[in-house]
Amino acid sequence: MKLILRNYIKTFEGLSKEVWWLSLITFVNRFGAMVIPFLSIYLNESIGITLGDVGWIMSAYGLGSVVGSYIGGKLTDLIGYYKVILLSLFFTGINFLWVMHVADFWGLCFSFFILITLADMGRPAFFVALSAYSKPENKTRSLTLLRLAINLGMGAGPMIGGLLIGTVGYHALFYADGFTCLLAGLLMMYVLNPKTVKEVDKEVIVENPVAPEKDITYVYFLIGLMLFAMAFLPLFTVVPVYYRSVYEISEPNIGLLMGINPIMIVLLEMPLVAWLLKKKYDNIQLTIIGIAFTGLSYIVLVWEAWIGVLFISIVLMTFGEMIGFPFSNKFALDRSKIGKQGAFMGLYSMAFAIANIFSHNAGMQITAKYGFKVVWLFIFGLTVIACFFMYLSRRKVMEETTTKQLSLKSNLDK
Structure with missing residues (x-):
């Protein structure tokens, strides 16, 4: 058993501390995403939106994901991954605290479109950050660690979310999601500030880059x-x-x-x-x-x-x-x-x-x-x-x- 545990721990060796910090930030952020599994139930049972209209709201949610990913990629090249991640985390946190007060159909479509646009704006930036903090030979394992953080956060979040719904109510989920996004942003400012953190693998600037x-x-x-x-x-x-x-x-x-x-x-x-x-x-x-x-x-x-x-x-x-x-x-x-x-x-x-x-x-x-x-x-x-x-x-x-x-x-x- 000790040998198995030792070999398991060994697979994480050599990863930079920046990758570990980025994974912790991702865990905090994904742990807070406890609204998502209960969103359809919340819209239908708590607000009274019909199931058909819930489907359209979720379509707006999905469209926001597409737009956010595209904008995030462009912004990452323009202003850098660090600023994009911070903007995404802070504005997503603020929007979670605001969207819980919206109750009409069109307002919800627009609100969740904006929310997921801001949230997914940070996805490309996270990937670029991970690449910058990883040596070439460690990139795949670094990506795996990040996925591990995502899965741990997404696994634990809904369990806590269910408890919050039962004891406090649905609004507690929005507060939890909002404040965890803000917490993840503050953590990033503290541990991954570019003034103090060095990149391991800087982006290669190529002439005539391929679109x-x-x-x-x-x-x-x-x-x-x-x-x-x-x-x-x-x-x-x-x-x-x-x-x-x-x-x-x-x-x-x-x-x-x-x-x-x-x-x-x-x-x-x-x-x-x-x-x-x-x-x-x-x-x-x-x-x-x-x-x-x-x-x-x-x-x-x-x-x-x-x-x-x-x-x-x-x-x-x-x-x-x-x-x-x-x-x-x-x-x-x-x-x-x-x-x-x-x-x-x-x-x-x-x-x-x-x-x-x-x-x-x-x-x-x-x-x-x-x-x-x-x-x-x-x-x-x-x-x-x-x-x-x-x-x-x-x-x-x-x-x-x-x-x-x-x-x-x-x-x-x-």
Whole structure:
């Protein structure tokens, strides 16, 4: 047991203290995001918004995520990641304290659009900051630590949120979210002030930087990533409904089953990533492996004769997440070196935001019309197409590598 624990701790060695601080800030911020899991219930039961109108408010929420990711990427290149993160945290905190007083439909659409725009404005900046605070050989593990902080925060936040609702009321969630955002901003000012903190890997300023939307290799990658995210996200909407409808599992047991995902991530993701880094696979190959695991996690659900497939499915899904997302993130960070990092990472965040807009609604609509087996096959089809676009991206990378080698050889011969 001591050896296992020692090896687990060893996987975190070598990461800069700035990465640890950034992960702590992320944890505080995500821990405070306790409104999100209860938002639909709050809008419907507490304010009296119809379920149909709740759907439109959530669409405005998703659209804000797309706009925020785009603006955040552009701002990061203009004023730097530190200022963008601070602006995002402080203005998000203030908006959480304000939005709880809005009760009409159009006001809520506008308020949540602004709120998530400000919140997701910081996403590309966080990625660029992480890159700046990490040595090149540690970037994937640094990303994994950040994901660990996100999962711990998102796991603990709803539990505290449920207690606050039961004891104080829904308004307590908005106060908690608002003040934790402000606390995260103050913590960042104290521990990561650029006047006292040195960057480990400064952004490379390139002549004639490539715009991410004109980089066909990156465009293929982003399409594959968006499809991957669309396949993964139904885990939080369609899958719980499936557990309840088909297997009649109670809500507490659904929670326990879903809890396998964050527990596995906390215990296994860092050692798994450290092990995979020693293998001769590139980032896109590993992303494709992660997508394949995700596709298999839905295919096994087609077989409804044994409840054990639910456990197999959630394990496969989690392996897909643990492998696919860290290495896709690493590819995006590496690719961003040919242009402006903020713009590249802004589009990376946008791929997830766009997936959020369409994935949940499409999954529920297909389920309502054709049943669960059809939606599982549909999602599996998304993963197949995602793998195809990742293959196209990797092929372009190999072509670029070959061209560079031939050019270098030609220059040496001269």
